[in-house]
Amino acid sequence: MAPGRKGRIIRRTITISLAVALSLAMEIGGYLATPAAERAEVSYSTLHAIVPLVFAACAGVAWHIGPARTPARLMIAFVVLWIPQSVYRIIGEWEWVWPIVRGVDLAWAVIAGILVLVYPKGRLSGRFERTIAAIALVSFLVNLVVVVLFAGPEANPCDCAPNAYRIGEAPALFAAVDLGYRVVGGALALVIAGRLLVRWMRASVPARTVAFLMPVALLAWALTLAAQAVNYATAAEDGVLATVSLVAIASIPVSFDAGIAHARNMRARVADLMRITREGADRGLWAESLARTLRDDSVRVYWWDEAKGRYADAAGTPITDEDADPRHGHGVLPVASPLGAPIALIRHDRVLTDNMRLLDGVSSALRLSVDNGRLRSEIERTLEQVRLSRQRIVEAGVEARRRIERDLHDGAQQHLVSLGMRLRLAANAARDAGQAGLAEDLEQTITTLNQALRELRELAHGIHPSLLSSGGLALAVPEVAGRCPVPVDVDVQAEGRLPEIIESTAYFVLAEALANVAKHSRATRAWVRANVVGDELVLEVRDNGVGGASVDAGTGMLGIADRIDAVGGTITVSSPPGAGTTIIMRIPLDG
């Protein structure tokens, strides 16, 4: 635990303890100071003393779980300002104390009202809330000033000493302000409760669970407060009403904490949403998860359709004007990418608007989800492009080899053959003409030419064996195996012809593998198998050599792996030292 956090907890504990001690002192001291005959019933007194204790406990909880510090501070203030009437039995003697206490002895109601107003964010967010709070505060200050300056003996809650601050006598003003203060307080409480209640009733079922206790508690309290104001005015007394009032007041901080705890729980579900997002949910599932997270079945997610320039749901149905307009009893949360491009519109219950952190979490999750999805599809698209382009390169390579071989065959080779023929005719003519020396020279030239032809033939064959074009693997594989200095057993089971790129790839990887066998394996036997199994061409090259080959080791093996990879195939090399090498390559026939 960080030292700062520890210090904070100690400070808070001390604050709460002091407030509770003060409150108990007032309650108990007042009770004891009141003559037995005038004491309120024990049950009422006890209940009255419990109310601040509930607030103190809730302050502790709110401090721990709440998003802001204000609610807990308000609750502590309530504990201190919850002043029993019996306290005047103690402080009545002190003429410079009791008028002030008398002036603030309804401040707890203001505090409770503000506490309700700051629910659930911990601050006054709307104009309505700020207006109400301002009215309450002004009323409180006016009342405080009037009480302190004008409270006379007739306003004494007890047999107190004369008001030390009194500047004149204005009983009418005093009475009017005193009563007006209570009436305004009651009215404000009713307004707050009424508004919360209307909002609660308009809300969807899940939203009601968010703010379930608060309006009920507040309404009960407001009603009792209003009734108290009436009672005060009519100087009547109602024990039952007083008891209900106490219970209602005590339920306010409890409701507050319950609401915050509920919101916290929602945030935990947003974390779940993030998890779903990370796993790459599709749009339908995402909207479903969101509705579950927010406990709001009315949630709709409309995705931005760039092509059509509008929002539409996962099924493609465009958003209605009513859904897009936040004035129709629901909230609308636009989600945009960091660059400002629209991503989606979330239509949700208006009550959720109070929970900005929750909505922030939701929009972050959505943004992440879309970003993830976009990145994923971008990567997939890029990979596919790379794969296709590599295949095109390989195909172009095969085609180029075939063309070069054919150009050699139809061009240079033909010409050289033709040249040889002419030289022969010339040599014969020279011999017939008795020019034996010239004939000899020409025949030498023919021999050299034939040597060149032979080399050219080998070169052309290496570029692209004509046998592969005409006879496929069935002819070309035995031929290439026959060129290997190591004896090779060949087994080719490939009925008919395969696509050119596959035949060509297979031929060259087998040629390369056999070249490796000849160069590195020191084998005395090798086996080559090529057969079509299902929709794959399976190639196997095995030898009884020294082993120890791997794809990473030599360029030969890497070249084989590259060629196989380019046509979407796989290669496995098994080459334990001293136990020969087996290469198995699989090439899908459908490309």
Add this chain to the structure above:
Amino acid sequence: MNDASPLRVAIADDALLLREGIAKVLESGGLDVVASVGTGDELVRLVRDGGIDAAVLDIRMPPTHRDEGIVALEQIRASGSEIGVLLLSMYATPEYALRVMQTGSGTGYLLKERVSEPETLVRAIETVAGGGSVVDPEVVEQLVKRSRADDPISRLTERERSVLELMAQGYSNGGIAQTLFLGLKTVETHVRSILQKLDLEESPEHHRRVLAVLTLLGER
């Protein structure tokens, strides 16, 4: 074969230059070049029309430049014609040679560059026209060079191997005797010994002997 009436030969090759050159070589060798065409199909039609004793065919011709020559040969044989057919190829490919030999007697397979050896070319045409078989020595060399495990060729003596190579090229016993400056009897002894060592049946028919030897070499 009659000295008074020279062999009537048709040539099929898509390269005009070679076609003309081959015609010149053959004519200077005493053959009568009666037709010269650019595709296998045209040659097949010519042969069907008759009046031809032998054909010289390039293997790679339009339209696919793969094995049109061999296809034409197969069509000629399928039509019942027994004229001599000599295939010319830029490559000494044993697999082609075997395929050519499998169409029956009176066929030959030579490297194209043999056109600069008029005697070889003319003799090959005369051989196939007479129902004999011709295989390019380089093809045979390649086959013999192929290394196989448990190679039966390794059981042959040096002399027997030379005889075998000539057998594969289509030489008759007489031809072998002439080429190697041996007596006919000696050659016959060698041939018997070779056939025995290679587990080949002695066939009275010359072409079947060539095919058997080639097949053995190819399948080792």
